Amino acid sequence: MIRVVLPAHLRNLAKTGEEVQLEIAGPVTQRSVLDALEARYPMLRGTIRDHLTQQRRPFLRFFACEEDWSHEEPDALLPEAVAKGEEPLLIVGAIAGG
């Protein structure tokens, strides 16, 4: 079971809690996690990565196990602790405001 923590706006959009849990068959990567997340919550399509390029949206980051995974390849394996469900993958919005 993979755990994913969503930012507040996406929780509201998906009508879910802070953390969602996903079943993933095969390698646990950014791509496979986001594929599963969007399959469960279709309204999130396009909000985390671009429809066409599948690139991460610029003001979002992926953190896991106290490390920034944002710039890793989408098919790179995420940490074992994420794959085992011990740690969540954090989807974090950039801080902004006035």
Added chain:
Amino acid sequence: MSGVRVLVGTRKGAFILTSDGKREKWNIEGPHFAGWEIYHLKGSPVDPNRIYASQTSGWFGQLVQRSNDGGKTWEVPSGEEAPPTFPARASNKFVYDESKETGKPLTTHQWYDGTQHPWEFKRVWHFEPSLHDADTVYAGVEDAALFRSTDGAKSWHELPGLRGHGTGPDWQPGAGGMCLHTIILDPAKPERIYIAISAAGAFRTDDGGKTWKPINKGLYSKYIPDPTAEVGHCVHHVAMNPRRPDVLFMQKHWDVMRSDNAGDQWTKISGNLPTDFGFVIDVHAHEPETVYVVPIKSDSEHFPLDGKLRVYRSKSGGNEWEELKKGLPERDCYVNVLRDAMAVDQLDECGVYFGTTGGQVYVSPDGGDTWNAIVHDLPGVLSVEVQTLS
């Protein structure tokens, strides 16, 4: 008794204001989509309970919301169900058509520095539901292009003849981005559509969107190298009274204009306006020669002259304007009124509405003679539309 439903898009959510035909007492609902920019909401003329909303965010991109119950509940229209791979269609997927079959090999427009820049989708500025089918809706987007959905916003297809008709490489963004902000469907000629783009100008199709032509003759813009160029004009908004669809009124960056021949030729009608800079313009529902604007001081000072918020009305189709001030701030008012933030209802005594960047929404239930603030303290208002309910 009939009533009205005012759809207000703001920097931090959508609000729905309802009243009976007197338009004195109001019910305020919202915020819907709290925290998100709602650029525009508009209801279907065929089914007023069908409302489309453009929900955008610098973080999360574009979303499309749809209501089937007059704004009580909302849904993101579903495209393909549970795709095993990345979806081919989605309600927030706006892809420029560059196919050989239907699109054009056009991939760039003019950038701020004069170089060519690829088209990049940013957001939906305006939804225009079809006059005949509740599931058909047009979307004007940034970077400027026109999209259409025929399945209730589940999926979108560009009408590429506009972006590809030839002048596209000369279009350039204004300060607010290169946005297609105005879409007007001709009730008399179903194949005729008008659109306007900042900063390119106004365009018209007479064949349902296959082919387009610029309709900017008569416009004069001293801020572009050739002030009378075919394209490059910063048109802020265009309005039409459906009873006379060949007559158009335009608020340009500077200048208020009119056309009596479907945009083929424009004439300046600024007349005695204290300043002819502004963003909004609209036409009385029952008097096709009665026009409303909100003069703004200048392109560098986006607020009313002397801190006095004023609507100006012409009952002669332009040139002769009267100041409307009863009920509007007399001093210390430094708000703006953005291009899609004025609307008129269809009640016997036509109501006029506008919203400000200061979060006020004003109504005049008597065609502009008197004004009242429905609300004072919403987030900055991006758009105002009104539905007349029976």
